[in-house]
Amino acid sequence: MKSLNYALLTICLFMNVGCSQKTPVNEPPTEIDNHTGHEHAEGDGIDHSVVGHGHGAGPHDGTIADWGGGKYHVEFTVDHDKTQATVYVLGGDEKTPTPIDAETIELNIVEPEMTVTLNAAPEENDPDGKASRFIGTHEKLAVVREYEGSMTGVIDGTPYSGDFKEEAHAH
DSSP: OHHHHHHHHHHHHHHHHHTOOOOOTTSOOOOOOTTTOOOOOTTSSOOTTSTTOOOOOOTTSOEEEEETTTTEEEEEEEETTTTEEEEEEEOTTSSSBOOBSOSEEEEEETTTTEEEEEEEOOOTTSOTTOBSEEEEEOGGGGSOSOOEEEEEEEETTEEEEEEEEOOOOOO
């Protein structure tokens, strides 16, 4: 009986050791979307077959960030001469203006560090009480550089936030 117990114990140990799997060290890491770290919804006009896709320039030549996993997008633009930032709220396709019922959006810039409250500035086609454009000014926006930060707002009681990082381009 003792021999049978040792045999079973030995078999169990070999099975346990033999079944352990290790991840190959030379396997490439999974790519992620460095712009936003999110997935988009189906039908949003983005090629989802490309792992780690990035956002292109927005319709106003600004930098796009995601709100809500692709449900909304926000586009950051800056006019250094006016020390003014403008954020456009767009749909899942990153092109269509999407008016929201909000009075402000918060813009947080990493360097130079600043927080700017952007006020609703409805465009001509926005319905009454909604805006797809938000504008704010800050003296530090006169600094010509690539900005990085986040944009935060509330749509229908749900808070949204998205990170962005401008890439070098001609000003």
